[in-house]
Amino acid sequence: MQLRKKVLSVVLVCLVILIASGAVYCFSILQGISGDRLDSSQLHINQKLDKDVSNIAVFGLDGRNDVEGDRSDTIMLVTVNYKTGNVKVTSLMRDLMVKIPETRENNVSYEKVNAAYDYGGPELAVQTLNENLDLNISDYVSIDFKCLVDVVDALGGVEINIPNESVLHWTNQYIMDDNDKVGKSDPFLTQTGVQTVTGIQALSFCRERYSDNDYMRTKRQREVFEQIAQKLFNSDIFTDLNLLGRVYPYVQTSLPLKDMTGYAKTFMSLDNKTFDGYRVPLDDYSYGDMIDGVWYLVPDTLADNAIVLHKILYGNDSDYTPSDDLMKISDTIAGQTGGKTGITIDTSAPFESYLKDSANENVVVPVEDAP
Numbered sequence: 148m149q150l151r152k153k154v155l156s157v158v159l160v161c162l163v164i165l166i167a168s169g170a171v172y173c174f175s176i177l178q179g180i181s182g183d184r185l186d187s188s189q190l191h192i193n194q195k196l197d198k199d200v201s202n203i204a205v206f207g208l209d210g211r212n213d214v215e216g217d218r219s220d221t222i223m224l225v226t227v228n229y230k231t232g233n234v235k236v237t238s239l240m241r242d243l244m245v246k247i248p249e250t251r252e253n254n255v256s257y258e259k260v261n262a263a264y265d266y267g268g269p270e271l272a273v274q275t276l277n278e279n280l281d282l283n284i285s286d287y288v289s290i291d292f293k294c295l296v297d298v299v300d301a302l303g304g305v306e307i308n309i310p311n312e313s314v315l316h317w318t319n320q321y322i323m324d325d326n327d328k329v330g331k332s333d334p335f336l337t338q339t340g341v342q343t344v345t346g347i348q349a350l351s352f353c354r355e356r357y358s359d360n361d362y363m364r365t366k367r368q369r370e371v372f373e374q375i376a377q378k379l380f381n382s383d384i385f386t387d388l389n390l391l392g393r394v395y396p397y398v399q400t401s402l403p404l405k406d407m408t409g410y411a412k413t414f415m416s417l418d419n420k421t422f423d424g425y426r427v428p429l430d431d432y433s434y435g436d437m438i439d440g441v442w443y444l445v446p447d448t449l450a451d452n453a454i455v456l457h458k459i460l461y462g463n464d465s466d467y468t469p470s471d472d473l474m475k476i477s478d479t480i481a482g483q484t485g486g487k488t489g490i491t492i493d494t495s496a497p498f499e500s501y502l503k504d505s506a507n508e509n510v511v512v513p514v515e516d517a518p
Contacts, residue, residue, distance in 0.1 A: 185270050185401045187285055191248075191278040193470070197461055201227045203402075204273050204287040206264055219264040219272060220292070221368060224284070226460050235460060236372055238365035238426045242444040243433075244484070245279040246476045247271070257483060259443065269401065280427075280453050281473050286401045294397035295353070296329060296346030298375060304343040305374040307367075313358035315339050321351035362426065369424035425459050428452040429501050432492070436484065447486045449477035454490065458498035 207221035219241065226235040241261040249255045250267045263275040269287045277284055299305050309315050319335040325347050326332055333347035344352065349371055356364040428446045432455070436445050446452050450469045457467035469477070469490070481488045492501075 185273060185285065185287070189270060190274050190285060191472075192285060193277065193281045193283045196283045196467075199228065199230045200461060201229070202282055202284045202460070203227075204269075204276055204284045206269065206272060206287060206289045208264075208289055208291055219261045219289075221365070222261065222272075222276075223368075223372075224276070224282075224460075233423065234376075235423045235425060236369050237456070237459065238369060238424075239276070240361065240365065240426065240428065240433075240444050242361065242435075242442060243428060244438075244443045244445050244480055245275060245449070246479070247275055248278060257480060258441075269399075278472065279449065279476055280456060281467070281470050288398060288400040288402070290399075291397040292350065293329060295350050295371075296325075296331070297397075299344070299346035299349045302375065302378045304345055305349055305371060305378060306341060306343050307349065307352055307371065307374065308341045309336060309339045309352075311339060311358070314352075314355070317355040317358045318348070318351050320357075321355045322347055325351050325354070362430070365426050366424070369426075373424065425502070427456050429455060431501065434486075438484065443484075445484045445486060446477070446480060448488065448491060449480055450474055450490050451492045453477075454492060454494055455498050455501050463497040 203225045205223040205225055206219040207223075208219060222239040222241060224235075224237040224239060226237065228234075239260060241259060243260045244257060245260045245263075247253070247256045247258060247260075247263050247266060248271065250271060253266050256262075260275060260279075264272040267274075269289055273284050273287055276282055309318065315336055315338070322333060322335055329347065331347050333345045336342070336344070336348060353364070353368045353371055355367075428444065429452060432448070432451045433444055433446050436443055438445075450473060453469055453473060454467065457465050461467065474489075478488045480486065
């Protein structure tokens, strides 16, 4: 499942609840969330970035019994700007070709970004993101797909828009599958348009990809993420405590309790909190291709995509220039795929000029303070 799990993660779930109450119950549950601290010396962290902007990697894992391996089904980057109160949620396409660093078990390879989690867990996955995009991620949240179902149900459902009959049909196909896998019996959706859905229905809406493509699937994930976030920030403490109690068995994170409470207090004290959604790579700077019998989303170029991503995360006045290491990765990918090398975009142009497709539209969701 993907978005679903990450959805609750760090920037939200634990956060809101913590502030709303310093209850011993809440404290003990948060301490029960498992996960290991990452070795920062292995993460290839970019130390030059703005310290007032925090990046957290969120990995959605399909923990169903019939699914083998730990490839991250969905990867999101949650970026919190503590100066502006803005949260950006960036979907990283799981088929994106990147360099996966060497481990004791595996040599350096160029393959899909979601393979990193399978090869080396969250530490290698975070290192891969940092090395390929010049980021400073030091923490992660991994969430099992069942989490989304419980979260949405605990919140009394979320509002989604089924835009057409094709999305309706395929969402219902996934509902049948997800009910079977999770052991529930939520009903099919009966109409298109805006409607409130259950946990299984929201999960299936996020998972389906046959009505359009994987780009639109990640857009649906971000939409559900934003709906959950909005409900979380406006829910009462009893809902929050119930939610946290149901979610924590599905969550692993490197964030210690003191950091979670710190993020929460800082973020909740800000005015004008908003959520923006994006996707990487961009349509005009990537293409799909079969390579040795495997379908990849090839960045064209990786350096171009990194430049636009940094403008999105840090503002159009960001003075970011791709590192030598990233340029080598970018040109190696180009050499293996026959793509362009170097930097091809106008580095002075605002990032908005590159957001041309509906799947990468900036969606701003204002968040009111919890009562």
